[in-house]
Amino acid sequence: MPTLVAADIDRRVKVIDGEGNDDRSIERVSDLRRDRLKNCKIAAALPEARRAEETRADVLVLTGAGRNLPVEAKRHFHPDIWGAAATQLQGYAAAPGADGLGVYLVFWFGNDAFPTPARPDGNAGPTTGAEMEAMLVGDMPADLRARTDVIVFDVSDPSASGVKKPRRKKAATDSGASVSKPRAAK
DSSP states (O other), rough: OOOHHHHHHHHHHSSSOOOOOOHHHHHHHHHHHHHHHTTTEEEEEEEEOOOGGGGGEEEEEEEETEEEEEEEEEETTTTTTTTTTTTTHHHTSSSSTTTOOEEEEEEOTTTSSOOOOOOOOOOOSSSSSHHHHHHHHHHHHHHHHEEEEEEEEEOOOSSSOOOOOOOOOOETTTTTEEOOOOOOOO
8 A cells, every 4th residue: 555655745745834724735635645545445535524513524535335534634833733633533533434543644844934832741842743743642542542543744844943942831830920841851
């Protein structure tokens, strides 16, 4: 089965920068992968597919056998990046035909472009796409990890400095003021 490789489409996806949106990013990936999907016996990959309770999966992959696979896509700086795989995607994965399975697709533009939101646990955030993927997978409960694939496409500018850091969660002091938590030791 062909594998989605970010390097194949890096230049074409880069036109969707921080001013774009998740929908445009996933539409570009779908357009670029349409021919390869046919080779995998995929009947269709529908963007913005209607689901239960007036929600929409970013992409719904349909097979000729009546099965489906919901895909939830986010940019790395989306406010819900840390929780969408366990909440939003699982709502789609619970639908008939999905068998509880889903794909969480994240577009990594790099912290130089936009900082990653603070992690809910206050730990240091990612500085690379690979770190982002490892953190997203590591934060999932084992049962969810077995049913959800996390894919992070690194579409960051390779010439970027990489010196900007992700956002930090602020902790409240006794006086009520908030201060940044110290970075975790590596």
